[in-house]
Amino acid sequence: MFQRFDDSTSPDQGPPRLKALRQQLEIESFDGFLIPRADAYQGEYVAPSDDRLAWLTGFTGSAGFCVVLRDIAGVFIDGRYRLQVKSQVDTTHFTPVAWPETKPGPWLKEHLPAPHVMAYDPWLHTLSEIESIEAAGVTLVTTDNLVDRVWADRPAPPVGKITVQPLELAGESHEDKRARLAAQLRDAGHDAAILTLPDSIAWLLNIRGSDIPRNPVPHCLAILHADASLDLFAASEKLTETGDHLGCDIRLHAPEDFLEALAALNGTVRVDKAYAPAIVPQTITAQIAFDDDPCILPKACKNATEIEGARSAHLRDAHAMVNFLAWLDEQQPGLTEIDVVTALEGFRAETNALRDISFETIAGAGPNGAIVHYRCTKNTNRALQDGELLLVDSGGQYVDGTTDITRTVVMGSPAREQQECYTLVLQGMIALSMARFPRGLAGRDIDALARAPLWRHGLDYDHGTGHGVGSYLSVHEGPARISRLSDVALQPGMILSNEPGYYREGAFGIRIENLIVVQDAPQMGDKRDQLSFETLTWVPLDRRLIAVDMLSPSERDWIDRYHATIAEKLSVQGKARDWLEAATQPL
CATH class of the missing domain: 3.40.350.10 (Creatinase/prolidase N-terminal domain)
Incomplete structure (x- = not known):
């Protein structure tokens, strides 16, 4: 567990x-x-x-x-x-x-x-x-x-092992990545860049870590130089499983030597003031150029190998989710939130490929679903009641990709109000899934697409519509988001969540989430340069909660196509096969 x-x-x-x-x-x-x-x-x-x-x-x-x-x-x-x-x-x-x-x-x-x-x-x-x-x-x-x-009994800092992310999963060697970023440093007139984000270092060096649960990143620090060499500051006991992977251009140091190394730098040093701890610029005596972490944008724009890995991971995860949802539909009253979380983790574990869950599973029944980032405990654990909604937000970490999916289902028969609210959220998710937009737009420019159906009824939600997702890295990854606060231009290869919601305090919560990847849009019309989204998540929606009379013909077509594709892509056995066939029938 x-x-x-x-x-x-x-x-x-x-x-x-x-x-x-x-x-x-x-x-x-x-x-x-x-x-x-x-x-x-x-x-x-x-x-x-x-x-x-x-x-x-x-x-x-x-x-x-x-x-x-x-x-x-x-x-x-x-x-x-x-x-x-x-x-x-x-x-x-x-x-x-x-x-x-x-x-x-x-x-x-x-x-x-x-x-x-x-x-x-x-x-x-x-x-x-x-x-x-x-x-x-x-x-x-x-x-x-x-x-x-x-804090008298404060735990000791973690010393998790660092492992290698092989080339067949990374899609680009760390030598090539360092050379590519070093050329950018030279072009900018920067002699070195300070790297303090663990997922940036993990991506750059094609390594993964185990210092914290859920996100496979190592606690370490690094200095990338304009000659493509790198100083890595990590406890030596973490590196026993990396072998010769790092090579001679990467110099290893103890973490406590980091500040001394900063003070000894010369030339122009690049520091990302949005992420680097304040002690970094306070310690550097060389000239500082405040600029973005050079890894952030390249890391966000997944290469073809990483995107193919994401597709595979999501199909694997979808099989687990379908088995879980089929199981859930058979359960009798009295099932608790903890039962739901434990069962879902079990179905993911049965893939024999799960490294970890990608975050603490959210299983909010009834009013608990209205707590956006609810985590059930023994003290808050709630039994599912007939007629209540259950919001399940979960994900898995696989070596070829990171997943994040939310489905809201009804226990028994839904009320009309539940169906109406669910359908408004679904319409927003569909609008974003179908979006075509000019290259250069940011998340803030398309966030309203997902909110518009709710806005028309005086409703909204108090979180962003989407976040970036890593490639067997952090489930929440910058710099791009689908949010009214994000001005980062969307680019092909970025994997994002698409998760509008609606929450009524004391009653229920609704969220529907798929992961999507930005792609070049097929040309049409006057052949303007546009982007669109490819859906990565293939798990049925709860048809019982869809108010079909509220849908436009194009929305109905999208749902039917989505479900038909799921039926084609997934191959499950036994009762889950019967459940999937019923769940993916045309509206």
Whole structure:
């Protein structure tokens, strides 16, 4: 079993820990301290030793931060976590703050007396974050981590093994990747680039790691030079399985030597201020050129080998999902969310190819489905009731690809209102799936396509429509998104999620998610240069929830074609075969 269902935090733990942290503020004469969700690698998923936000507050969401002052502690959370934070945090001691609507800089300006001194750990915040707070007139100073001082039983940092991602799966050697990126550095007049994102280093060197669950990336740091050589800073015990893969152009160093190496750099050094910890530019004495991590865009644009791997991984995953959904339809009342998660993990494991789940499975029954990033525990576990909706968001990590899929199903017979809301979400997903758009547009330019059916009924959802997905890497990958906030132009090879939703607090949640890959659109009309999407996910929709009378002819045709393709692509046995045949019948 991959997922655990125990509650790792409790609201009761927060107050004494908050008190101990404030004692450190008194000792240092600081007015406050910043506690991010992120670790030094700016990862969404963090090792237990880096889970400071959850340890202090009880909040376990994948994004957010806490600002602890002498008399108030604000927990900043976005729209995905407005419900979750209420159940995990002691709100008599911690104050939930709507973010990004409320920025930390202005909030601090309002709550801090002048003069004021805020402290932060420069390993855990990017320069962009620090500059945005300082722009509000707040004085920030660096310090060692005050949470670590009072976290008596803090776990040790992970030392997971690094493995090789073979050429037949990567599609390009790390020598060629380094040469390609080094040429770009030389063209830009940069002598070196600092790499701090684990998935960037993993992609560049064709390696994978095991330091954190769910995302197969190694905790390490690197400096790429304009001559295509690279300095890799990683614990030696992690590298025992890489053999001769790295070669002589990659120099190995202990992690603790990283800052010394930064200080010794000459020429012009490229630093991505959006991802590199603030301590990086604070340590470099050479000239700094602030620019994007050179790996981010090439990593996002999958090559033909990676796309073919994604297709294979999604077909394998679809077989597991169909077996799961067929099983689910046979279950009697009394089935719980934990039962659902455990069964789905079992069906994925039966593929004999699953390396890990790609994130904690979300199985939200009834009102729990309205918690966007809900994770069931023994304390929250809910039995599925007749007539309720069940939202299941899950994915797998396979060596040839990363999957992420959401299906919402009804237990028993649906109410008309459930069908109407589901169909509006489905119409948005179809609109994005069918989209053709000019080359050069970004996620913000097409996000409205998925929301328009909901908007017409005064409805919406408080999360992005899509995120990038890695190739046996992070399930949430930058830089492209389908979101009103994303200005990154979409390019062929980018794998994205397409996941509109609708959530009614206390009642139900609906989300439908397929993964799609950006492709050159077949020419038509006046042969304008356009892009479109290829669907990667092949799992039936719940026909019981589709209000057919709300669909246009083109939407009905899309669903029927989608289901017919699923029936052609998938070959399952026994009762699952009968279930699939019924599930893919034309509307």
